[in-house]
Amino acid sequence: MEKKDNSMENPKQSPFPVMERMTVKMVREYLQRKRSIIIPMGGIEQHGYHLPLRTDTIIAEEIGWRIGRKADMLVAPAVTATYSGGGLPGTINVSPSVMSLVTSDIILSLVAQGFRNFYLFLCHGGTENLRALDDAMKMLLRNNPAFEHVMIALVPVWKFGPGDGGWKLALKEGDWHAGWLETSMLLELAPGLVRLDELELDTPELLKLQIDHPDNYQRAEKIVDDGFVVPRLTQRPDIKVGVMGYPERASLEKGARIVRDIVESAAAKIMDLDSRADGVHKEIAFVPEPVLLSAD
Numbered sequence: 001m002e003k004k005d006n007s008m009e010n011p012k013q014s015p016f017p018v019m020e021r022m023t024v025k026m027v028r029e030y031l032q033r034k035r036s037i038i039i040p041m042g043g044i045e046q047h048g049y050h051l052p053l054r055t056d057t058i059i060a061e062e063i064g065w066r067i068g069r070k071a072d073m074l075v076a077p078a079v080t081a082t083y084s085g086g087g088l089p090g091t092i093n094v095s096p097s098v099m100s101l102v103t104s105d106i107i108l109s110l111v112a113q114g115f116r117n118f119y120l121f122l123c124h125g126g127t128e129n130l131r132a133l134d135d136a137m138k139m140l141l142r143n144n145p146a147f148e149h150v151m152i153a154l155v156p157v158w159k160f161g162p163g164d165g166g167w168k169l170a171l172k173e174g175d176w177h178a179g180w181l182e183t184s185m186l187l188e189l190a191p192g193l194v195r196l197d198e199l200e201l202d203t204p205e206l207l208k209l210q211i212d213h214p215d216n217y218q219r220a221e222k223i224v225d226d227g228f229v230v231p232r233l234t235q236r237p238d239i240k241v242g243v244m245g246y247p248e249r250a251s252l253e254k255g256a257r258i259v260r261d262i263v264e265s266a267a268a269k270i271m272d273l274d275s276r277a278d279g280v281h282k283e284i285a286f287v288p289e290p291v292l293l294s295a296d
Helices: 024-031 055-071 096-113 127-143 166-173 180-189 204-212 252-276
Strands: 036-041 117-122 151-156 218-221 232-235
Touching (some): 055 117, 055 180, 096 117, 151 252
Antiparallel strands (some): 218 232
């Protein structure tokens, strides 16, 4: 069985910081003392035969709630309408543009209620997903006058945790997806949903290809092979499992340490940002993106 949150065991116990379990009155009382909120970002996508499709969302929710308790900060419902790019059964792809609009609407709704500091706790990557989210948040701040005093921070889970292990080591090894890191974390967060007895991998050639680069799960096709023609990118049809890494190296001990260290370091960063957020935008150094126009 997936671990239960303690607030579900005793209905009289405060469900804080889990907003979806709170009442209107509870949220109103929270807003009287603080205007900050954590928004977990997950997804529903292929994670091999040994992890559930909801892996990213479980990580986002469970760790997000622990961070919220430590930081004394409300945690919004997890966003699962995200883009994977994968195509194995069970994966739900919401286009990056729609994902960014959904997230923008969620934040707009919360701004109207009085929230001002937003911490998007990113637990699902994906190149297209991250680019669209970053662009959308910049547009909100740039074009909407309601965001004059609003701060939005993108807080990726992979930026936190132990310096000699966790995401830093996993990414160095090419353990991108459903490997030892995510499997270890699920053994700590939701052990009843891990099926190590059903662990399988794609062929060694395909596994190495995806370990070398996480976007190598894709293939590119063109009707005319020319630099002016936009390629069609799809998941390679020979990928059947969808693991990028070494799940056989997973352990509960690793998961417990990684989760504990992420909670400690992410909560510390969020509390630091919140203590310095005064609602006033100040000019910083501006570095333009590389010029897209080129004669070459």
